[in-house]
Amino acid sequence: MKHPTLLAASILLAHSAVAVNEYGCNINEQVFVTTAQQLVSLGLKDLGYQYVNIDDCWSDKQARRNPITHELIPDAIKFPRGISHVADLVHSMGLKLGIYGDAGTDTCGGYSGSLGYEDIDAATFAKWIDYLKYDNCNVPASHADQYEYSPEGVTTTAPATYNWSTSTTAARYRAMGDALRSQNRTIQYSLCAWGHAHVEQWGNTTGHSWRMWGDIMPAWAGKEQWSWGLMPIVNQASFLWNASDFWGHNDWDMLEVGNGDLSVEENRNHFAMWCALKSPLIIGTPLDRIRPEVLGILGNRELIAFNQDPVYGASARPYKWGYNPDKTSDLVHPAEYWVGMSVKGVHVFMLNTRDEAVKMRAVFAEVGLQAEGEYLVHDMWTGKDVGVFRGEVEVEVRRHDTAALRITEVDGSLPTGRA
Secondary structure (H helix, E strand, C coil): CCCCCCEEEECCCCCCCCCECCCCCCCCHHHHHHHHHHHHHCCCHHHCCCEEECCCCCECCCCCECCCCCCECECCCCCCCHHHHHHHHHHHCCCEEEEEEECCCECCCCCECCCCCHHHHHHHHCCCCCEEEEECCCCCHHHCCCCCCCCCCCCCCCCCCCCHHHCHHHHHHHHHHHHHHCCCCCCEEEECCCCHHHHHHCHHHCCCEEECCCEECCCCCCEECCEECHHHHHHHHHHHHHHCECCEEEECCCECCCCCCCCHHHHHHHHHHHHHCCCCCCECCCHHHCCHHHHHHHCCHHHHHHHCCCCCCCCCEEEECCCCCCCCCCCCCCCCEEEEEECCEEEEEEECCCCCCEEEEEEHHHHCCCCCCEEEEEECCCCEEEEEEECEEEEEECCCCEEEEEEECCCCCCCCCCC
16 A cells, blocks of 8 residues: 555554654664554653554565575565564553555565464554554455445445445454464454445454545545545545444554645544544654644643543534535535543544534534533634633634534533433
């Protein structure tokens, strides 16, 4: 896929994760050790970012596997002291290490895949890592599904009653999941099946998170090759948000916050929506040159707390579309009004998909509160209370920004009504 190497600093508590990218295949031992150090020094570790993930390009592309044991061989130039040395250093900082594999014959970058070697590779990974991203490239025709389905517009010929957990895709991912579970180590398992074979219907029986769409790119909307902007992904989430809950989450791909030409508002929007969706939060910008405003967005404690809530595991849900009639599929203007619960209150996320600032209203009755109730409204971006309102609250939302509000009783307690 587009990003062959993902350097990930992740929150993976009861549910989601967070990570870092932009190195491509130009990786080595020092890149990951330095990133681990930056997670600590920038305060990201204290916020819960705990995984440093090695993505594609880490193994020896020519030698591939040990001829006797068939174990994957790490690239001796990139990792002269092996992956185990990196793991030791990362673990010594109180962090965890992740790595990349592929459910095909080759990875997306052309390195050795794990198809047919699941037990061997799971045992190898268990020597080092705490997180596995498992990609979906280079699947041979002999392992093709009976019926094809991808979320990006393919019309499937499968019967309406077809059980997608019986698909070959599910079997390939289940093989690695079973192999990981047989190891004497807890390993978070991220299925990168791109939403194929309706992974949202069986992912929770196989792994801990599952990619729901193609690759992300740092753009508001649109598509380039197999990579997509933010709004097409949020549009898909508008219809499949409800596959997420504790111990299993839709993965809407890494965070492009701070990359490309995204504006400050678009970066805020991106982070707020990924937190609201309970997606793994995978930082996709290099930490060695991160801008203060980007670090501030990625370090928003209140949004992270919603994403990692210890009681409410479900994603926020769209309660009305706003720009379009409800249930409209639109790759530029998806659902704009979202609501979710946390231990601290009812949370409303109002996404402005338009090209100018607009006033947006959170009507209390529409989010499950008393129609004429009086509630305290708190701004999750500023960390300050907005005021006490009756019936509704109206705020101006800048172009491509997202208002993130928390609503409680006037005394700050959980509302008697529920979203």
